[in-house]
Amino acid sequence: MNNYLDVFSLKGKVSVVTGGGRGIGLGIAKALAGAGSDLVMVARTASQLKEAADDIAKEYGRQVEIIPADLTQVQQFPDILKHTLSRFGRLDIFVNNAGSNIRKSFLEVTEEDFQQVMEIQLKSAYFMAQTVAKEMVRAGSGKIINLASLTSKIAVPNISVYGAAKGGIFSLTKSMALELAPHNINVNAVAPGYVRTAMTEAAFKDKDRYDWMLSRIPLARFGTAEDIGNTVLFLASPASDYLTGEVIYVDGGWMAA
Numbered sequence: 001m002n003n004y005l006d007v008f009s010l011k012g013k014v015s016v017v018t019g020g021g022r023g024i025g026l027g028i029a030k031a032l033a034g035a036g037s038d039l040v041m042v043a044r045t046a047s048q049l050k051e052a053a054d055d056i057a058k059e060y061g062r063q064v065e066i067i068p069a070d071l072t073q074v075q076q077f078p079d080i081l082k083h084t085l086s087r088f089g090r091l092d093i094f095v096n097n098a099g100s101n102i103r104k105s106f107l108e109v110t111e112e113d114f115q116q117v118m119e120i121q122l123k124s125a126y127f128m129a130q131t132v133a134k135e136m137v138r139a140g141s142g143k144i145i146n147l148a149s150l151t152s153k154i155a156v157p158n159i160s161v162y163g164a165a166k167g168g169i170f171s172l173t174k175s176m177a178l179e180l181a182p183h184n185i186n187v188n189a190v191a192p193g194y195v196r197t198a199m200t201e202a203a204f205k206d207k208d209r210y211d212w213m214l215s216r217i218p219l220a221r222f223g224t225a226e227d228i229g230n231t232v233l234f235l236a237s238p239a240s241d242y243l244t245g246e247v248i249y250v251d252g253g254w255m256a257a
């Protein structure tokens with residue numbers, strides 16, 4: 001008989017979440033810890049990471065390690081992996097969540113803007129995943145979850161670089177799934193609809209954009225970090241062992257309409 005609670009359990013697992021200090025990453029970190037995983041969280045703002053880690057450790061009784069680092073600095077990635085392995089001895093789940101955005105019309109984007117968004121949203125995601133995947137190949141299993149977006153598939157005005165990066169995440173998820181499947185590593189992506197965070201605060205404050213966004217959501221509410229965390233938990237757990245290469249839209253039905 002299948003024990004369906006075990007199928008969603010992360011007991012004994014170790015997860016690394018990039019950008020776990022706030023927003024969607026914090027929702028993801030809580031979901032993984034709540035299901036039993038110990039955690040490593042990586043972002044630039046040490047104070048935010050520390051506060052989040054203390055809350056999670058207290059609330060869920062898990063071990064939480066923080067690594068303050070700028071994830072555009074690709075040469076640090078082997079040290080982040082080494083630190084994780086020396087602290088916990090293993091790495092089972094990796095969530096590629098850290099990101100930022102610049103709002104500008106296509107005609108005004110500079111090379112510097114392009115680089116800034118691409119470096120964190122695509123280059124960093126690519127090479128962090130590559131670094132952890134090498135360890136997962138050695139260990140013989142793993143789960144990698146990328147953060148995609150509605151803009152992986154559709155256009156939203158004034159965020160063309162972000163859209164290009166998230167389109168890249170859509171394709172990268174599939175390429176990684178294909179190449180890592182022989183190593184028993186599942187690679188999937190979650191594509192959130194609109195969630196109110198530091199990144200989207202300006203859109204939520206603009207009444208016209210707020211009304212337009214809400215009007216596109218069949219479930220008639222915005223997403224929450226918990227909504228995204230719940231789907232990431234599914235993709236991190238044994239419940240999704242036969243699922244790889246998928247991009248799941250967690251968007252209240254936006255993409256269905």
Ligand code: NAP
Nearest residue numbers: 019023024043044045070071097098099194195197198199
């Ligand atoms: P957020 O609240 O601004 O959080 C972004 C996280 O990434 C923070 O923890 C931030 O920490 C970290 N980060 C940013 N740049 C970094 C860098 N160079 N090095 C290390 N960490 C860095 O944004 P969010 O909305 O939760 O976004 C999380 C992910 O979801 C992103 O990939 C985003 O594209 C995606 N997403 C969001 C939405 C939405 O509606 N909110 C929709 C679709 C997809 P520090 O600033 O301290 O480094």
